Amino acid sequence: MCKEITIDEAVHYIKEGDTIMVGGFMTNGTPEYLIDALVEKGVKNLTLICNDAGFLDKGVGKMVANKQFSRIIASHIGLNREAGRQMTSGETRIDLVPQGTLIEQIRSGAFGLGGFLTPTGIGTLIEEGKQVIRVNERDYLLEEPLKADVALIFAHLADEKGNLQFKGSENNFNQMMAANAKTTIVEARKIVKAGEIDPNFIHTPGIFVDYLVQGGN
Template identity: 50%
Template sequence: MKQIVTSFDEAIQGIEDGMTIMVGGFGLVGIPENLIQALARKGSKHLTVISNNCGVDDWGLGILLKNHQIDRIIASYVGENKEFERQVLAGEIEVELTPQGTLAERIRAGGAGIPAFYSPAGVGTPIADGKEVRSFGGKDYLLETALVADVSLIRAAVGDTMGNLRYHKTARNFNPMMAAAARMTIAEVETLVEAGELAPDDIHTPGIYVQMLIVGQQEKRIEKRTIARI
């Protein structure tokens, strides 16, 4: 059995100042909401965050951003957060923007133990500045390094006591690859079942990648609500 805790504050006690953390989710979908809020309460600072985006101004990683807990972020999209824009323009935060597919592959490579790979994305753009360029089959590629973290905070719909996880539809997004790319993975799950209750074909993340589980209910906020008159 994996370590199963009942307090979100207890779950993130090992996250110290200066650590690198990966945070699952895409926009506000599939984010570990309660773990993020607990980390905000703990107040760990000088964090390097690897995530697809930085949440919105008052939710998700936007909470840590507002608290000035993040020194550096590696992300592919940051367009929904005004405070993020302000900190970037003010030189208060370091940003490494990465094409979304490249970001996903850098994380996957980190989990697979592959130190680097070549990608065509970004050739001939500022993304290529300072990176090695090689030609394969007459086409140029950039050398991209893998990403790993001290801790990954991820979210799943269902987990079992052995740490196996199943995600709900698009909430899968970055969560599975991040689970494999950190020394310590903490999974926030909506439902916890006994080992054996998840069918093998329904398991998206094997328990070998998960060290700690906690059950929590999420608000599941929507970034932009569009209402159509019928």
């Protein structure tokens, strides 16, 4: 069964108040066509889980500038001065999370784990409000899993059954986010027939993918 839909159909799955995960690292591997469609739709009061806040004119940064997020969970926002302005003014709640902790929270949410222990953040602001657990005479923070309503993913290749292949560092958060959300929508650079991707080089199996849209370069 082909999972391909149009961009316009895809954005209807994102509703006000949803939590969305968006792949990409400094916009590398971000589904730009889907982001542009969401900017045009103007859906608001979203929670964003992403590595960063993109740039003012690229990636999720365009949605930040359009004030579509009420909360952002990211590892840094330094490339987008508008995100910093919204944070300091109190317009948008922004939770800064160490990058390794962020991806592990996403992985925990994807695979049904109750959380994980990490020493990262002990003795810093990251520790505030979190449970500290001592194991073998060392303190760890209990970090809880993150879950999303919709994951927006970018892939280099997809077949009509939703099997995905990423290109180089475009993989970044995409593969793990694809396994996490209730609904996963993939923008693919190219969509091919089932069987055209070497199974040895499928990075995300189609069982995690709900819908595909045709992207671009």
